[in-house]
Amino acid sequence: MSNASMPETTRLATNPVRWLGRATLAVLQEVGELAVFFLSVALASLTPRWYPGQILRQMVTIGFYSLPVVGLSAVFIGAALALNIYTGGSRYGAEQFVPNIVVLGITRELGVTITGLMLAGRVSAGIAAEIGAMRVTEQIDALSTLSARPTRYLYAPRFLAGVITLPLLVIIADIIGVMGGWAVSVFGLGFDSTTYLRNTVDFVTTEDIAVGLIKAVVFGGIIAIMGCFHGDRSTAGATGVGRAATFAMVGAAILILAFNYILSSLFVELGL
Amino acid sequence: MSPPLLMLQDVRKSFGAKPVLDGVSLDVAAGKSLVILGGSGTGKSVTLKLILGLLRPDSGRIVFDGDDITFSQGKARERMRARTGMLFQSGALFDSLTVWENVAFRLLNSERLGRKDARDRAVASLKQVHLAPDVADLRPAELSGGMQKRVGLARAIVGRPELIFFDEPTTGLDPITADAINDLILEQTRALGAAAISITHDMASARKIADEIAMLHAGRIIWRGPASAIEASGNDYVDQFVHGRAVGPIQPAL
Numbered sequence: 001m002s003n004a005s006m007p008e009t010t011r012l013a014t015n016p017v018r019w020l021g022r023a024t025l026a027v028l029q030e031v032g033e034l035a036v037f038f039l040s041v042a043l044a045s046l047t048p049r050w051y052p053g054q055i056l057r058q059m060v061t062i063g064f065y066s067l068p069v070v071g072l073s074a075v076f077i078g079a080a081l082a083l084n085i086y087t088g089g090s091r092y093g094a095e096q097f098v099p100n101i102v103v104l105g106i107t108r109e110l111g112v113t114i115t116g117l118m119l120a121g122r123v124s125a126g127i128a129a130e131i132g133a134m135r136v137t138e139q140i141d142a143l144s145t146l147s148a149r150p151t152r153y154l155y156a157p158r159f160l161a162g163v164i165t166l167p168l169l170v171i172i173a174d175i176i177g178v179m180g181g182w183a184v185s186v187f188g189l190g191f192d193s194t195t196y197l198r199n200t201v202d203f204v205t206t207e208d209i210a211v212g213l214i215k216a217v218v219f220g221g222i223i224a225i226m227g228c229f230h231g232d233r234s235t236a237g238a239t240g241v242g243r244a245a246t247f248a249m250v251g252a253a254i255l256i257l258a259f260n261y262i263l264s265s266l267f268v269e270l271g272l
Numbered sequence: 273m274s275p276p277l278l279m280l281q282d283v284r285k286s287f288g289a290k291p292v293l294d295g296v297s298l299d300v301a302a303g304k305s306l307v308i309l310g311g312s313g314t315g316k317s318v319t320l321k322l323i324l325g326l327l328r329p330d331s332g333r334i335v336f337d338g339d340d341i342t343f344s345q346g347k348a349r350e351r352m353r354a355r356t357g358m359l360f361q362s363g364a365l366f367d368s369l370t371v372w373e374n375v376a377f378r379l380l381n382s383e384r385l386g387r388k389d390a391r392d393r394a395v396a397s398l399k400q401v402h403l404a405p406d407v408a409d410l411r412p413a414e415l416s417g418g419m420q421k422r423v424g425l426a427r428a429i430v431g432r433p434e435l436i437f438f439d440e441p442t443t444g445l446d447p448i449t450a451d452a453i454n455d456l457i458l459e460q461t462r463a464l465g466a467a468a469i470s471i472t473h474d475m476a477s478a479r480k481i482a483d484e485i486a487m488l489h490a491g492r493i494i495w496r497g498p499a500s501a502i503e504a505s506g507n508d509y510v511d512q513f514v515h516g517r518a519v520g521p522i523q524p525a526l
Contacts, residue, residue, distance in 0.1 A: 138361070145326075146377050146382065147354060
């Protein structure tokens with residue numbers, strides 16, 4: 001069968017590069033609309049009226065239920081990081097720097113990026129599917145007719161919950177990630193537990209942790225906004241909702257990685 | 273004659289290059305029931321969405337109780353919506369909330385009523401649509417299609433609206449349940465003294481609930497008259513629709 005005669009879905013499935021390229025282009029094309037959407041949600045988040053019940057509910061959904069995912073990802077990343085640093089460090093006889101580099105890598109970079117990427121899958125796609133299903137079943141129109149603006153009632157609470165809970169999750173991911181590195185070092189590589197922990201605590205600075213937490217706020221916003229944006233634009237049918245979830249996840253993940261780089265370079269400029 | 277409660281003047285709306293409404297003019301008097309008939313894809317739903325402000329017309333005027341609401345947003349729009357109710361085709365109940373929270377949604381979120389009072393009013397509203405109080409704590413997903421429609425109706429009438437919109441109220445229901453919904457619509461709009469605008473392609477429903485019938489075809493109102501005159505409209509399009517014939521001036525949308 002020639003490439004051109006294949007059904008589109010098959011062609012896309014057999015050519016992930018094309019699929020990724022198309023998704024990326026679609027994301028770029030929508031930057032303008034996305035910016036307008038973001039500004040309206042941010043404005044609604046900063047001004048009354050707020051729906052505290054909705055915010056709390058979203059904090060539980062986004063934050064609490066993500067704890068297992070975040071904890072498991074962090075512990076494995078921390079453990080693998082320690083192993084790799086040990087291998088690399090042993091080439092220069094610098095194995096003793098494992099705790100220092102683990103805590104630096106986790107707090108400034110990996111804790112927040114891994115949490116962000118995992119939540120792009122778990123939360124962004126989930127929000128997009130939920131909002132998309134509400135759009136398709138006219139629940140969003142119903143909200144409007146009942147004098148509750150979707151931006152305030154649905155999107156702002158998710159945005160606020162993302163921005164508030166992601167830093168909290170990242171603190172937990174940082175701790176668990178460092179403990180993953182500690183466990184491998186102490187039980188696998190023969191480090192002394194007390195020395196390892198002292199090195200970690202002495203080395204890490206407030207700036208390291210702050211850098212990760214500032215990124216977390218931005219990533220939390222991205223995750224919520226991408227979910228709401230794509231859900232809101234969802235077209236009818238199961239395919240429409242599925243696409244919304246996919247776009248939300250891919251878009252959030254790419255934006256997280258891009259902003260991770262942008263923010264990292266900004267922090268370097270600022271000397272943080 | 274008193275001025276109409278709602279009036280549409282030469283309303284036009286296109287999606288891309290495709291005109292959906294091509295100059296629709298309509299009006300409904302307080303307390304009267306207008307049914308808009310039309311085939312699939314003739315712009316019936318779009319008409320309702322334009323009136324409710326969920327879509328914006330390209331041109332024309334929409335006047336509610338003397339106020340031009342064509343493009344109104346914010347407070348002016350909410351004042352209009354507070355005086356109207358809408359029963360969505362699929363019910364559009366919020367599946368994250370219980371039945372009574374759905375019914376009382378406007379009371380809780382817009383009128384800021386206490387939960388106890390709101391619940392009492394929701395249960396009273398459910399009783400009006402012949403649903404028992406023990407339904408109040410169920411989730412919409414636990415209800416049958418007919419019950420969901422009833423809950424949707426209870427939500428539409430709980431704010432004592434002056435104008436209620438019905439989007440295909442009987443679609444997807446068996447004839448007996450459909451007739452029960454028609455009875456409820458009649459009963460409740462009369463009890464409230466509310467005007468109603470219904471869109472449907474169900475002739476049995478239209479005959480039952482309409483004071484007046486308007487037929488929408490190709491983006492225009494091609495016939496309008498009292499419900500009793502629908503059988504003798506003298507209009508070929510209306511005749512074809514009323515009698516459900518595949519052959520006639522209207523091409524079946526296949």
